[in-house]
Amino acid sequence: MLTLDLTNEPRWHDLAPGVRVQLRPLTTALMVATRSDPAVEAVPEEASDEERAVAFAKALARRAVLAWEGIGGADGNPIDLGPEAIDALLDIWPIFETFQLTYVSKGLLLEQEKNASALSPSGPSAGATGIAKPARKRAKAAQSARTGR
Numbered sequence: 001m002l003t004l005d006l007t008n009e010p011r012w013h014d015l016a017p018g019v020r021v022q023l024r025p026l027t028t029a030l031m032v033a034t035r036s037d038p039a040v041e042a043v044p045e046e047a048s049d050e051e052r053a054v055a056f057a058k059a060l061a062r063r064a065v066l067a068w069e070g071i072g073g074a075d076g077n078p079i080d081l082g083p084e085a086i087d088a089l090l091d092i093w094p095i096f097e098t099f100q101l102t103y104v105s106k107g108l109l110l111e112q113e114k115n116a117s118a119l120s121p122s123g124p125s126a127g128a129t130g131i132a133k134p135a136r137k138r139a140k141a142a143q144s145a146r147t148g149r
Helices: 028-035 049-064 083-090 093-107
Strands: 011-016 019-023 065-069
Touching (some): 011 093, 049 065, 049 093
Antiparallel strands (some): 011 019, 019 065
């Protein structure tokens, strides 16, 4: 059963020990706006999937992060929230991974619940072609079983 959260309130997400961010709900409007973000559209066609994922995650975070705690500069003082600081935060690998797992992937879970599976865009079935040779002739029909009745 699909559970709808009708409150649409921002929530706090822990990204690392002592580091948390308050994020907007991952809505359709937020995803559509992120897809048309200039930084996402500027990613070259020849860019890898990983480069695209980083650009998308940073654009999404710039739209979604409302507040944060436990993030400071080299001097130990808290850093103000801003686009450059959000990008720098997501440049830290464990933070990026946690953001993807706790925020982005939960918003995409419905995609995985579909009945049919498409080819994996980057997995072993990507661009798969048939390698089996065609049959030379049609197979014979199976004989019906003879019973003693």
